[in-house]
Amino acid sequence: MYPCLRIKMSSEELPGLYIHVPFCGSKCFYCDFYSVCSRSWICAWLKALRTEMALYSEEFPVFDSLYLGGGTPSILDVRELLELFESLAKHFAFSTVSEMTMEVNPESLSHEKLKAVASFGLNRLSLGVQSLNDADLKYLGRRHNSAQALRAFDICRGAGFSNVSVDLIYGLETQSLKSWKNTLDTILEFRPEHISCYQLTFEKSTALWKMRKSGRVRSIGEKMEAAFFIWTSRYLQRRGYRHYEVSNFAAGPEFMCRHNRKYWRHVPYLGLGPSAHSLSIKPMAGDFRDRTLRRWWNVKSVSDYCRLLSEGKKPVEGTEILSKDQFELEALDLGLRTEDGLAMNLVENYPHSQRVLSQWQKSGFIKVSEGRVKPTRRGFLVSDSLAVMLQN
């Protein structure tokens, strides 16, 4: 019998559940998410995960989204996935509108595996393509080539997935605007429901960071980055995609990532697994001063994670309770990263808001419509500095 996930009805926006699968075949040069390149911990991790679920199932009984991220979740085999879903089904319930996503990599997915996860209730895949140019893939330290990526997309569709997202990276020095366009054009032929386009970032302590420090690679520079960003946004919008967040495009409002949008709107989420972050809000509604927003994060190391749980302890490394200022700074920044922008009444509270808004409008960073301050493409590009400007 399948461990099919229980379904519950609710009107309020329910929390999301994130599971961090900290295993990879190898580390990509640009990636700073926590993972280990060995399968030997999988068994212990699954067991620990089950314990962690039990510790939280009372506080978080029901979700309306699930996201298996990593790491490389598709590295798990069918038996391991089955075990994972059995645990989930035992501890949690999911509502009718649920979206359940798994990140998959072209080199580690098969028809059989996808059929299995579909039968567990999984209904969305995020495919780590990154590029369809082999030189780019090599530069990024990916394990697959472009041919494998294209085949992977067919496998997803073949297994019956009608909601597939593709991850792409741009702004590489190996990439020209033309080769980036080629990648996009080929992807567009498949009409994915969702595309994430990430600007290459040199994250601290990644291999790419070190390579840049030693002068072996370099960034394409702010001007080119901005040009790529604007071009990409325009191009995908012309092809019918909504640019609903700085790096995310959806083929329709129903395909915006339900789970990720919770992060951007302070909807609670529970993160399980090493290095996962969580947010709880109590009570769910009401004035800020009556509510407590608590964020906490797990230890990174999978061995510490397993050890703590084997001792029956929550593997929490740190906790913070957001002050009003902190909450508002986050809300401003996150809001300005999405097409929805900010509610005017949130903005108007700031002493210099009128002057700031008129300057933003003059600079072409925002449009004001329907009582909201909505960022333009150029606004997206500088949204970090916008939030700070408003709060001063």
Add this chain to the structure above:
Amino acid sequence: MRQIRNFSIIAHIDHGKSTLADRLIQHAGLVEDRQFRDQILDNMDIERERGITIKSQTVVLPYTSRSGETFQLNLIDTPGHADFSYEVSRALASCEGVLLLIDASQGVQAQTIANLYSAMEHNLAIIPVINKIDLPSADIERAREQIEHDLGLDPDDAVLCSAKEATGIEDVLEAIVERVPAPSGDASKPLSVLIFDAQYDPFRGAVASCRIFDGKFGPGDIIRFMSTGATHKVEEVGFFRLNRDPQKELSAGSVGYVVAGIKTVADIRIGDTITLDSNPVASPQPGFKDVKPVVFSSIYPISSDDYPSLLDALERYKLNDAALVYQKDSSIALGQGFRCGFLGLLHLDIVQERLEREFDQSIIMTAPSVQYQFTLNDGSSITVENPQYYPDPVEIEQSREPFIKAVIILPERYMGAVMKLCMERRGSNPRVAYPTPGRVEITFDMPLAEVVFDFYDRLKTVTQGYGSFDYELTEYRVSDLVKLDILVNGEKVDALSLIVHRERARDWGVQVCDRLKEEIPRHNFKIAIQGAIGGKIISRSTISPFRKDVTAKCYGGDISRKRKLLEKQKKGKKRMKMVGQVMIPQSAFVSVLKNKDE
């Protein structure tokens, strides 16, 4: 009295004054070697770091001469900078002789000469001392020549020593005993005491350093300050060893201190005369004057919330520095602050550094200004040292600015560069003298305003450190002045305004715009910086915007991390001043006047 010698050491900066003082103190056995630290008389960190003396210090050195006689040598250490020349002159008035210190490798410099003149004005015995004879570059013969030609002293009188190696120290002490006359004076005459310094003690209040010329006094006596008429009851008198050493009385000829329940050093006027209230002397010691600030600048707290704390810091600072004057000031751009007057640029630097270090203040200082005089159409006259109060140009009948006599001594090979620098700074009427072969002494008439900004730094640069500079204020001269305004994105930043000479306005305008372009970080919008006289733009620069600062990924684990980054940015912004939407860093306000290539 026959066994007392009152003397001072005068020297050009870096010629080894503090080191020689250290050796004399060690020789007298006042401190054990293990307690000894360099520059023992310089108590302030800033004095030690910069190798300068800011406050005078006095110390009594017991000395047994070669002939077996015991002497009390009073060393009055003086500040080593032109900013404090009045204090120096009062200290010299308290002495009968000086050691004129000359660096054996550098020879006679501008301040050596200036110091010699002031010693001569006070009719002091002058003992030339050639120091640093241990240096490989020492040229004793040349130094002797310069003593003869530049200073007009007998080179055979020069004593050779190396304070660093402690050689020749006995010779120096012997020369003091033999050549400095014993003080004259009469202990039975009415009391006449010259105040040459004052210091603040948190427990005793202000402590006056003084020289007794006639009479004697001690605890219980009622004394009167002759300039103010204020009277105080003496609590304690004594000598300066390394600490204060109370005595029953001080009498004619000696140097010591008075504690008399005086609240702050501002209640003690340096150069004033103390006498007895019951039996006053007929006339005070000559030479007293009110020290007036020469350079002005405004101090603002970085965060306007810190205004009360800055006020408190200034009040406490002033307890020990009567020369600093301040009053409330306000600026549209910078909020509430203080307009301060300083004795000179070094004094300004010292106040800024001590406020930041010892009083923990985060401050912005505006560009220094001098005091200008304006005659208005209605015949009235005003003085203005704050560009904010520059009068309406149509009402100005005549403008005047202070001039100095600048004396620069330099090796001949830099003469061209120095002439050029001085001409650029509106120097006029150059007089050139060749005191010794290879060296030139140039004297210029120059506006003080041209010197206060960065003249000394520039001089050091163009002469590779060999040029020395000294100046004295001479007079106010008629001048064509304008007010240069700086606009940042169309908004006038009052704290950046300058009063400048019309012919120099464009140069300053260009420099300020260029400097601000470097100082102000890029924003997400274009920033235009303009220099303007009246409504006319005379210079401009543009800071291009950054186009992208957004981070690509922002999911569960990124949000706290990112918020912390933004919080850090916000904190950084708190250290900047907002002018409209533009953040101007604190350093920008003073650095606009510093030349780029330094």
